[in-house]
Structure formats: structure tokens, C-alpha cells
Amino acid sequence: MILKIQHMQKAGRHAQMEIMGLAVIMILVSLGMLFIIQFNLNKEPSTLKKTFTQTQLASNILGSFLRTTADACAGNSIGELLKDCAENYNTPNTQLRCDANERSCDYTRETIASMFNSTLIAWGNQSYYFEARIPGQPLMKSFNGRCTGEKESKQNYIPTDAGTLTIVLDICS
């Protein structure tokens, strides 16, 4: 009788050990699965197109803006008007005059704002920051939203009599 009880106790312990082993295996498998799920869920979505578009947008917009011939300013380009604005910023009366007697600085400011409206804002209210400045003197600014995250930045430099004109365009993520 004692022998039988001892045998039963031994078998019971053996079964308990087996169940423990199984439980450990199941826990390990579940952990593995959870890890894979987590890894899969946290995977960043593809940013290839976004990166390409933003890089192209920043450089192309700035390049095209500066090259564009102003409609009503004696065939000058926006770049030339910005240069004139920089050189004559403190003497507005000597600034180039466009149609309706508008000065080069005012005309450029309005044109640039309208161009951003029909591009970056029209394509999904894209946040941006534009600035044209000469050393110690900001000439004009235009922006939409706030640039808090990553941004694609493009700078252009034009030598002027008033120092280097720096034109910056940041496209925000």
C-alpha cells in the first residue's frame, strides 16, 4: 500500500513537471509571437514617395519661382525683382515699378504668396516656411502652419549690392 502511494506520488510529480515544461514552451511561443506582432505593427510605413516629393518640391519650387518672368514688371524675373527689392529696400522710391505703380518688393511679396496658395496649400495644405533676407534685414516672409517635425530645406543665394540675398524654403513633414 505504501509502495503504491509512493509510486502514485512519483507519477504525479512527473506529470506536474511535464505540464510545467509544456507551460514554459507555450509561454515562450506566445512571447515570440507577441514580439513578432509588435515588430510588425511598429514598422514605419514607406516614406519613399514622401521623401522624393518633398525633396523635389523644395528645390523645384524655389528654382521655378526665381526663374519666372513677372507678368507686369517689364520682363524681369522674380529673382531679379527680389534682387532689386534687396538693393533698394530702405529707399522704396527707387525700387522698380511694375504695373499699377506697384513697387518690386510689394509685387514680389504678393506674387510669391499667390504662388504658394496655388501650389503647396492647394496640394493638401502643406506646411512651409519661406524667407528672403539680406544680412541684418529680413525682406519678406511667407508661411503656412508650423514646422515642428522634419523638414526639407532649400537655400538660394543671390549676390546683391546690399550683401548676399538668402532665400530659404522649408517644406515641413
Add this chain to the structure above:
Amino acid sequence: MPRAQLKMAETLGVIFVFLILVIFGFMFYAKFQRATFKTVLQEEQEKRSVEVAQRAFSLPELQCAANNIMIDNCIDILKLEALSRMLQADSALQLIYYDSFESSRIVVKQLYPARQEWKLYERTTNSSGSLFTPLPVSLYDPVAKRYNMGVVEVTYYP
């Protein structure tokens, strides 16, 4: 229950549990693979749409040139008008350009000074989604010798 039957039931039980685990594992693997495949497919489609935009942007038959020196980010309006007309009129030519543009819609829009639009290429599919890539560009008018502001809008249908 005889010992042999008990052993057999135990073996069958083990096999059953093992099979359940295998099936469960496979279901999980299939789901995981499907998710990976979706990501790869999305990446591939994005890559394709960028490639189509790149091709549209670097076509010598559209680019501005001064004595055969190409000007970056610039489209010649007279060349654009000519190619657009040719593509609308000739379906065989559209087929030649399919190699480059695949299933997409390419429209060139002038934004400044006046709004104008040229449809260059269109071949759509029944696919539900589309990928839109706008590329700002200068539009050169060789008659007036002036640069306008425009955009090449590429809508790619995967």
C-alpha cells in the same frame, strides 16, 4: 481501459496537439506574410510612381534647351503642345510611351501668369487607389521668350 489503448490515446492526443500547434503556427505565418507582402507592394507602387514622375520630368522631347544644352526643371511650351497633340491623335504612339508612363495620367498645368492646362498622357486602370506626385516646373515660351510657373501632375494608377 487496457494499457495499450491508453498509450494509443496518449499518442493520438500528442499528435492532435502537435497538429493544432502546426496549424496555428501556419495561420500566424500566413497572416504575417500577408502583412509583409502588403508593405512590399505599397513600397513597390510608390517606387513605380516616383519612377514615372522622374521619366516624365526628364523627357528630352519636353525639356527646354539652349543650343542643345538642357535646362533643368524646365518644359518648352511649344514642344509640350506638339507632343500632347501627337499623343492625343496617335494611339500607336501612346503605346510606345506606355513603356515609360505605364498606367498614369500626366497633366502639365500653368499656374502663373494665366492658368492653362495640357493633358500629355492618360491611361487609367480600374484600380481603386492612385498615387499623386506634383512636380513644380518652369514653362518656357520660346515665342514670348519668357518663363512661366507650372506644375507637372503625375497620377499613377497601380
Add this chain to the structure above:
Amino acid sequence: MKRMRQFKRKGFVEIQFNWIFILVIGGIILTFFITIADKQKTVSEVKVSAKVRSDLKTIFTGARASTGTASLVDIADKDITYSCEGFSVNDLNPVHEGISFAPGSLQGFKIMVWSKDWSMPFRVGNILMVTSPNVKYLIVGDSSLSRELNRSLPPKFIARGSSRQLLLNKETVADANTIMNEGNYRIRLIFVNRNPLGTEGLLDINTLEDTDVSALSIMGNSLDGPGELRFYQKRGQYWSTVPGSSNYLGRESLFAAVMADDYKSYNCNMQNLFQRMETVSEVYTQKAGKLQQAAQAAGDTACATQYALSLDALQSIKQHATSLATSFPEQAALIQLHQKAQELRSRNEQAQRLSCSEVY
């Protein structure tokens, strides 16, 4: 005793049954997993091929957009075959990216990609030249033209970080006697203004398959052409000339002939290039017409005359391009096209001098 024997027989049957059971179930499980592994192997092979195919497409699109420079690109070591239909990896659809020239097979972990624009005289398109650094290019002879050819091809090495790597495995040798097989899977010999006949048996390359040794003979006065090309293929101890003859126009097409080791794929791609030229020349014809109308309307007769003359040249170019799109390497049409291209170039320069907008 009888019970004991009965019990023993029962145990024996049970053990035997257990073994059979293990064999059957084990066999089923093993077959199941072997099938899965086999399927996975096939899937992963297709996956790698698809990845290489997709990479090739991206590489070629990027290279086509930026012309002039040759670059070395890393790629998975898959045998890429090339024909006029494009670049094929396994049985997947070939990658057909514009006009491209390459040897029949690309092997190794790296490929050289070189894009050049072909202008006649306006830019028709960018031609893409692709080869492997494991293909040996031997320029035989020491004429000024062969030296110029060597200089015009991409450099032998390219700097990558702090090291330099083989880009185009090219070499100039004085004569075919000195040619050695240095373990390249393909060898291409380039003879300038001479043919390779008489060099049979002199080559230390007999260990290579016939398809892996080819020669090109360039017959012309300048790299810009027009000139004649003869394609040769090794046939045992001899050079086979059948029927591989063609022409080149513009140095880019000559470089293309160096890269393409098969005259069929060269001619086919040149025909595609002329088909493209047909479209591009039509675009320029329409542009010249518009410019002429505008000049006439503005009373600018000097510009209008230049545009009218350019229009004539463009129409002839288009006509020759249309014919060459199917008849290339027809020499007469090629020479006429070259003359008209020169004429258009001088008209464009004249228009520039007169401050008229250029046609191209």
C-alpha cells in the same frame, strides 16, 4: 506458461505496431515539411529575382535621368540575360528601360551603368550602357583612334570611399598575341580600322565558350562617324563573321556597339533609337513651324527664313529616321541623315546669332 506466451506475443505486436505507426506518422510529417521547405525555396528564389528586377528598373530610371557619368552599382548575384526585349532575370518579364546596350549575360555582384545622350543634332534620348566589371574589353592596336576610344570610355577604376574598384575592365594591347585569359567570363576584343582575322589560335582564351568571346572591328575616320562596324564571334579556333555588319553614327552609338556583343541586339536597339528620333523630330518640326508663324506675324523675316530652312532640314531628318527605324543599318540613309543634322546645326547657330529663339 500459456498466458505468459500470449502476453509476450501481444507485447511483440504492440512494439511492431508502434514502429509502423511512428514510420507512417513520421513519414507524413517529414513529407509535409519537405514540401513546405521546397515551396519556400522556390518562393524565395522568385522573390530574389523580383527584387533584382525591381532594383534594375530603379537603377536604370535614375541613370537615364542623369547623363554622362558611369557608376558602379551593387546587385544580387543573379545571372541577368540581355536581348532587345530588355534585361531578364529568371523567367520574369524583361525590364525594358528606354534604349539600352549590354552584353548577352551580366554576372557578378556589380554592374556598371553608363548613360550618354545621343544628339543628332538635337537630343533624341539617353542611351544606357550596362556591363559587368567581369567582362574584359581589349582594345587591340595603338592608333590615335584606338587611344581616343580608350580615353572616351569610362575609366578602369572608380573611387569608392577610401578604396578603388574596377568599373570597366578595359585594356589596350599592342597585338592579339599578348592576350591572356584572366578568369573573366566574357572577353570582347575591339579592333580599330583592322579586322581580327589572322589572330585565330593566337588567343589564350580557348578555354572559354564560343559565345563568351567576341570581337568588334571599327572602320571609320573618327569616333563620331558615320562608320562601319563588323561583329565577330569565336567559332572554335576561328572568327566567324556571319553576318554581323552594321554602322554607327555619333560616338555614343560606337560605345553602344562596344558594349553590345551581339549585332542583332545592337541593330534592334538602334532601330528603336531611330523610332524615337522620328517622334522627337516631329516635335521639333511642329515647334519650328510655330516659331516660323510667330516670326512671320511679327514681321521678322530674318528669323522666319532661318526657321523655314530648319523646317526643311527637320522634315528630311524625320523622313530618314522613319526609314532607319526599320532599315537600319542602311548606310545611304544614315549618311544623308548625318548631312541634314549638320545643316540643322548650322541653321540653329545662325538663328542664335540673329537673336531668334533656337529651334533646339
